Amino acid sequence: MFHPLRVSAVEQLTDDAVAITFAIPAELRAAFRHTPGQHVALRRIVGGAEIRRTYSICTPAAEAPDEPVVQVGVRLVEGGEFSTYALKELSVGDTVEVMAPMGRFAFQPRPGRFAAIVGGSGITPVLSIAATLLAREPDARFCLIRSDRTAASTMFLDEVADLKDRWPDRFQLVTALSREEQQSGLPSGRLDHERLTGLLPELLPVADVDGWFLCGPFGLVQGAERALHGLGVDRTRIHQEIFHVDDGTSPAVASAGPASTAAPAHSTLTATLDGRSGNWPVREGDSLLETVLRSRSDAPYACKGGVCGTCRAFLVSGEVRMDRNYALEPDETEAGYVLACQSHPLTPEVELDFDR
Known part of the structure; x- marks a missing residue:
């Protein structure tokens, strides 16, 4: 779920990077109290098209009752729609849609x-x-x-x-x-x-x-x-x-589930999200995330590039092929998790659970 947050500060870090700080209203402080290492997804609508990008929170994590400080660093990417907007247009007082902190790069401080x-x-x-x-x-x-x-x-x-x-x-x-x-x-x-x-x-x-x-x-x-x-x-x-990704090499797992050789002519996806399940046909060439998004706009995703891990889901049954995987650890793939944005069916029936 995205929340409209007001930009409270924009600081120039380098010629091609800025730090953006968001004001967190009292009613959202609990939701935006992050764990060190987590990121937030930002959303912008341009010409009716949705642009989502993820940026890590760079500020220290605040413990209650201290107010959380959510600041992200944005570096200009050549041709990047959101980073260009952030560096050249975004100003204090503007509103940006921001999702609550998430991510598994998170770290709970401990001695050592x-x-x-x-x-x-x-x-x-x-x-x-x-x-x-x-x-x-x-x-x-x-x-x-x-x-x-x-x-x-x-x-x-x-x-x-x-x-x-x-x-x-x-x-x-x-x-x-x-x-x-x-x-x-x-x-x-x-x-x-x-x-x-x-x-x-x-x-x-x-x-x-x-x-x-x-x-x-x-x-x-x-x-x-x-x-x-x-x-x-x-x-x-x-x-x-x-x-x-800067060299085109992918460490992706070729398939998840028992070995299979070819994709079926027709596949059906069953997916559970926020306690509700649905069944949809998978169109040729579509990922499983794209299949879910046609009927469930609340399906979790941010980058669609196999990098952020926001669309992680548990493969309940069936087999899939992941094109790329830069987000899941080996123990996660071994346990049955896949990235929905990179997964394509290898069996007539595939079931995912986004809630696990």
Whole structure:
């Protein structure tokens, strides 16, 4: 469900990025009290067409009775309809439709040692995670390894510097610039698999880190994950969120359910959403999400690209093919979850449950 929220602040972060803060009315404070790492979906109607985008909340999580602060960072994407609007038109006082916080990149602060590897706008959810953790857990430590093109393109420089100033003994910051030399710190270049494999053991005791948070472009996240696996880190300690896919490679599960060879000529989808079930024929080429949306406009989705995970559903019966999967963890797919926006039927009957 979307709620109209007033924009209370628009802050220019870089030449191509802004931070947008929303005013949360008293009656919605409980709904918008987020967990660190969660995101919100924003909606805009243009010419009768609906545009939805997801953006991570970058502010620390507030506990009751404190008022929640919902701020997102938006970077301009070439040809992006919403990001262009956000940077060039959106002003204080405007109203934007916003869905309550969601997402499984969320983190409940606890004592321990944690680390993150982020690229570009991937800093946004991790900024919330690190700030909340350090403020709430005096025995926690956090290491942030961030990659950006240049210093001028780096989002939330001041906010990250503030963490270093407030908790110098518990917050470690390592910055790599891919297109600019630094006077101190790491030499320029991308943080790829090979470089991270050699770098991480020099920065911190890898085996002692209780949780790793990887966020940013797919290439960076994939390289970081491979490096951590190679260093012996168990996959249960690695949490990741893809912000965009930059190399065309998909880690998608080819099918869910028993092996099947070809799609049927006709399929019927049964889906349960908010306690109500329905049956619909699947049109040729349509995803299961598109099938549901023809009759249920309240079906959950945001990106339709297999990235945000908003449309996650449990596959009750039948078989499906997922074109892409950048959102679900291996244990989720093994348990029977699929992304409805990327799923196509491989059997005459398929049943999904969005409520599980």
